[in-house]
Amino acid sequence: MLKGRHLIDIMDFSIEELDEIFKLSNQIISKEEQFSHLCEGKLLATLFYEPSTRTRLSFESAMMRLGGKVIGFSDAGSSSVSKGESIADTIRVIGCYADIAAMRHPKEGAPKIASMYSNIPVINAGDGGHQHPTQTLADLLTIKSIKGTMSNLRIGCCGDLKFGRTVHSLIKAMSRYENNSFTLISPKELKIPDYVKKELDNKKIEYSETSNLESTIGSLDILYMTRVQKERFFNEEDYIRLKDSYILDKEKISRAKDDMIVLHPLPRVNEISYEIDSDPRACYFKQAKYGMYVRMALIVKLLGIQ
Amino acid sequence: MLKGRHLIDIMDFSIEELDEIFKLSNQIISKEEQFSHLCEGKLLATLFYEPSTRTRLSFESAMMRLGGKVIGFSDAGSSSVSKGESIADTIRVIGCYADIAAMRHPKEGAPKIASMYSNIPVINAGDGGHQHPTQTLADLLTIKSIKGTMSNLRIGCCGDLKFGRTVHSLIKAMSRYENNSFTLISPKELKIPDYVKKELDNKKIEYSETSNLESTIGSLDILYMTRVQKERFFNEEDYIRLKDSYILDKEKISRAKDDMIVLHPLPRVNEISYEIDSDPRACYFKQAKYGMYVRMALIVKLLGIQ
Amino acid sequence: MLKGRHLIDIMDFSIEELDEIFKLSNQIISKEEQFSHLCEGKLLATLFYEPSTRTRLSFESAMMRLGGKVIGFSDAGSSSVSKGESIADTIRVIGCYADIAAMRHPKEGAPKIASMYSNIPVINAGDGGHQHPTQTLADLLTIKSIKGTMSNLRIGCCGDLKFGRTVHSLIKAMSRYENNSFTLISPKELKIPDYVKKELDNKKIEYSETSNLESTIGSLDILYMTRVQKERFFNEEDYIRLKDSYILDKEKISRAKDDMIVLHPLPRVNEISYEIDSDPRACYFKQAKYGMYVRMALIVKLLGIQ
Numbered sequence: 001m002l003k004g005r006h007l008i009d010i011m012d013f014s015i016e017e018l019d020e021i022f023k024l025s026n027q028i029i030s031k032e033e034q035f036s037h038l039c040e041g042k043l044l045a046t047l048f049y050e051p052s053t054r055t056r057l058s059f060e061s062a063m064m065r066l067g068g069k070v071i072g073f074s075d076a077g078s079s080s081v082s083k084g085e086s087i088a089d090t091i092r093v094i095g096c097y098a099d100i101a102a103m104r105h106p107k108e109g110a111p112k113i114a115s116m117y118s119n120i121p122v123i124n125a126g127d128g129g130h131q132h133p134t135q136t137l138a139d140l141l142t143i144k145s146i147k148g149t150m151s152n153l154r155i156g157c158c159g160d161l162k163f164g165r166t167v168h169s170l171i172k173a174m175s176r177y178e179n180n181s182f183t184l185i186s187p188k189e190l191k192i193p194d195y196v197k198k199e200l201d202n203k204k205i206e207y208s209e210t211s212n213l214e215s216t217i218g219s220l221d222i223l224y225m226t227r228v229q230k231e232r233f234f235n236e237e238d239y240i241r242l243k244d245s246y247i248l249d250k251e252k253i254s255r256a257k258d259d260m261i262v263l264h265p266l267p268r269v270n271e272i273s274y275e276i277d278s279d280p281r282a283c284y285f286k287q288a289k290y291g292m293y294v295r296m297a298l299i300v301k302l303l304g305i306q
Numbered sequence: 307m308l309k310g311r312h313l314i315d316i317m318d319f320s321i322e323e324l325d326e327i328f329k330l331s332n333q334i335i336s337k338e339e340q341f342s343h344l345c346e347g348k349l350l351a352t353l354f355y356e357p358s359t360r361t362r363l364s365f366e367s368a369m370m371r372l373g374g375k376v377i378g379f380s381d382a383g384s385s386s387v388s389k390g391e392s393i394a395d396t397i398r399v400i401g402c403y404a405d406i407a408a409m410r411h412p413k414e415g416a417p418k419i420a421s422m423y424s425n426i427p428v429i430n431a432g433d434g435g436h437q438h439p440t441q442t443l444a445d446l447l448t449i450k451s452i453k454g455t456m457s458n459l460r461i462g463c464c465g466d467l468k469f470g471r472t473v474h475s476l477i478k479a480m481s482r483y484e485n486n487s488f489t490l491i492s493p494k495e496l497k498i499p500d501y502v503k504k505e506l507d508n509k510k511i512e513y514s515e516t517s518n519l520e521s522t523i524g525s526l527d528i529l530y531m532t533r534v535q536k537e538r539f540f541n542e543e544d545y546i547r548l549k550d551s552y553i554l555d556k557e558k559i560s561r562a563k564d565d566m567i568v569l570h571p572l573p574r575v576n577e578i579s580y581e582i583d584s585d586p587r588a589c590y591f592k593q594a595k596y597g598m599y600v601r602m603a604l605i606v607k608l609l610g611i612q
Numbered sequence: 613m614l615k616g617r618h619l620i621d622i623m624d625f626s627i628e629e630l631d632e633i634f635k636l637s638n639q640i641i642s643k644e645e646q647f648s649h650l651c652e653g654k655l656l657a658t659l660f661y662e663p664s665t666r667t668r669l670s671f672e673s674a675m676m677r678l679g680g681k682v683i684g685f686s687d688a689g690s691s692s693v694s695k696g697e698s699i700a701d702t703i704r705v706i707g708c709y710a711d712i713a714a715m716r717h718p719k720e721g722a723p724k725i726a727s728m729y730s731n732i733p734v735i736n737a738g739d740g741g742h743q744h745p746t747q748t749l750a751d752l753l754t755i756k757s758i759k760g761t762m763s764n765l766r767i768g769c770c771g772d773l774k775f776g777r778t779v780h781s782l783i784k785a786m787s788r789y790e791n792n793s794f795t796l797i798s799p800k801e802l803k804i805p806d807y808v809k810k811e812l813d814n815k816k817i818e819y820s821e822t823s824n825l826e827s828t829i830g831s832l833d834i835l836y837m838t839r840v841q842k843e844r845f846f847n848e849e850d851y852i853r854l855k856d857s858y859i860l861d862k863e864k865i866s867r868a869k870d871d872m873i874v875l876h877p878l879p880r881v882n883e884i885s886y887e888i889d890s891d892p893r894a895c896y897f898k899q900a901k902y903g904m905y906v907r908m909a910l911i912v913k914l915l916g917i918q
Binding site: 090 | 339342359360363364366367370371373375380572573574575580591594595597598
């Protein structure tokens with residue numbers, strides 16, 4: 001039963017609860033018009049203490065496509081909400097106006113605190129480098145929909161595995177399903193943190209680490225690309241030397257399986273070459289669409305309407 | 307008849323007109339679903355030349371809960387409206403798009419000027435340190451709803467009585483009802499302006515001034531708290547010495563009547579201790595909710611829909 | 613057939629297609645309530661990479677008055693969309709969320725690029741000093757509605773004819789209709805660019821250039837005023853000497869025909885004296901209203917709903 005619940009961390013929901021959300025997502029995808037009045041009279045508050053246009057617009061279009069409406073702010077700078085007022089007070093006032101809230105905050109834990117004082121469901125729309133559970137929902141729904149399964153997959157994660165929170169959450173989430181394995185592809189400067197590997201070890205989940213995309217791409221069912229940011233490197237030489245190895249282009253994808261899918265949380269900069277966009281394996285724009293649908297399902301479930 | 311009228315100053319409306327608004331507010335509160343399509347096809351413009359997220363979201367949720375929609379801007383900085391264009395021209399263009407407007411402006415008198423050129427109702431959503439009549443409407447509806455009367459009340463106003471425009475408006479408004487009296491509680495640096503006292507004298511309304519919350523709280527029916535801002539003091543020593551006297555905590559509220567209510571326009575910083583929130587006398591979050599409902603009623607009345 | 617098309621340049625549409633839009637605009641004007649549910653369930657994305665409140669609110673009210681909803685951003689500064697992401701990627705993501713997009717961008721050509729990658733109709737809402745086709749649509753609909761014809765008109769363009777893109781587009785658009793002629797009124801520093809005159813020559817369209825509004829106003833059917841910006845002059849003396857000649861006041865308008873109409877894209881600063889506002893020939897606020905109606909018709913046509 002998801003009615004009235006919060007979503008702060010993807011692990012807040014059981015596999016069964018996630019399945020409930022994915023099932024509803026698929027119903028919405030196949031018969032969207034049947035859901036277009038479901039949230040009439042309901043209000044979503046988008047409380048974005050830092051700008052994240054893509055995520056905000058995904059939430060807002062999700063609510064609007066359900067017939068609901070949206071209030072909110074897109075930047076604490078042009079907002080007075082943050083001026084000295086506690087998150088606890090803000091969410092209690094917002095709870096007077098709206099039926100559900102999505103909160104983005106630069107500080108880790110802020111949405112969690114909000115949820116503790118809130119009388120309406122709070123969705124974490126990203127808190128610092130910490131959690132971004134609706135991105136993970138989007139990733140999972142995309143995998144389930146296109147691959148037809150969440151199990152028995154070899155998942156390659158490529159790029160910045162050190163700071164990329166979406167990758168950490170994806171690994172955590174996919175580890176809950178049967179017989180998945182991971183190939184962790186990154187420069188040594190941006191390797192996955194030890195605590196993630198320890199979790200995999202504890203659960204006896206197979207994984208390997210490599211710095212070579214080209215030689216491993218052939219074994220993957222899923223390739224999850226992330227951005228390698230220049231700022232992460234100590235010196236520019238290393239960056240220049242390394243960055244090309246983590247750019248997905250025609251040459252590299254030619255070694256991949258025909259049914260491998262390429263995912264990316266977007267925005268991309270140059271880590272996926274534009275020539276890949278027309279490859280049937282490129283699924284990152286579909287992923288954005290699935291992200292909207294899964295947010296629709298999530299809103300419906302937390303409001304307890306279905 | 308409120309159809310087509312503007313609300314710039316709370317004194318623009320007679321007691322009878324205020325009663326009309328409060329009556330409709332209560333109807334909305336008791337049967338909100340009957341009002342959820344009333345403003346369908348209507349547009350509210352929120353013209354916020356300075357950010358005030360709480361007030362803006364209150365207006366926007368009010369309109370949306372009536373089935374209406376909202377256009378606007380939340381900050382003149384990210385708006386081009388203000389660039390050299392007169393308020394008179396702006397409101398005439400907005401009048402082409404929307405059916406009613408709520409204007410927040412850092413300059414005193416700006417909403418008044420807008421109303422003079424406007425062919426749609428203009429609501430003052432706060433102009434500098436001047437007026438904020440919908441906050442006063444919220445205060446009055448809260449008092450009427452919880453105390454059951456607007457008369458025969460002893461109203462304590464505590465904190466910064468010098469600059470606090472909400473207090474000035476509240477005193478003016480409550481002075482119109484029978485047999486109310488005021489206890490004005492502030493440090494001597496932040497005493498109520500003389501002109502307010504002169505008005506009370508002229509109307510032969512009883513009031514007293516004190517710097518001591520603790521010794522007077524026991525006589526109050528209503529305690530209206532406001533923030534004591536550090537910037538108002540000439541030196542930090544005075545501020546530190548004084549501020550604690552104006553913080554409402556468990557100890558101080560233990561001396562109050564059981565049916566006293568605590569109000570606050572929000573946001574609070576630390577002038578009401580968090581431990582008070584669970585006290586049944588704490589009504590400041592209810593007040594935010596009443597603020598939304600009274601704005602719903604106001605919009606309906608000015609549009610002349612009911 | 614306009615369904616699924618983009619509007620980047622006013623010349624993208626044939627005269628017949630423009631007529632289709634104007635015809636629908638007039639139907640909306642005469643029976644607006646019949647159109648108030650037409651876009652229910654549809655989403656407009658307003659992608660404003662630079663603020664332009666008037667244009668944005670015109671689009672948003674247009675969509676809302678059709679029963680549709682709006683997502684978007686009003687300023688790239690408070691948006692993360694622009695951070696390193698290409699226009700091509702942004703519009704493909706937006707195409708997952710919305711049904712149609714209006715884009716304002718400081719860079720010339722940006723909306724064109726967006727349209728090349730977009731699976732939803734893209735409307736250019738202004739790109740740098742380049743194009744602003746919906747302003748021209750507003751101008752044309754105003755002329756057609758008030759003058760009753762698009763032909764046989766003498767059109768005076770007054771003010772900054774060098775940088776004023778709305779004037780260039782208006783001349784281009786009105787040149788397509790029969791037997792119009794132009795009087796180009798500006799200080800010599802701000803004369804119309806040669807390429808515009810060459811186009812008029814090629815089409816054998818009559819025009820004259822003058823620096824004197826007073827002596828030519830009597831011959832005009834339409835006077836299109838634009839702002840003379842101080843920044844355009846090399847020295848302040850020239851500006852001060854010249855600016856008054858291009859201010860429309862009672863004295864100057866007394867020489868005009870009774871059925872001449874005064875247009876202005878707004879915002880005005882001081883180039884039209886306030887005393888003119890009550891003159892029946894002043895049509896610039898009506899023009900703002902027509903601008904909203906023509907955007908309603910445009911949205912309906914590009915969505916292919918009617």
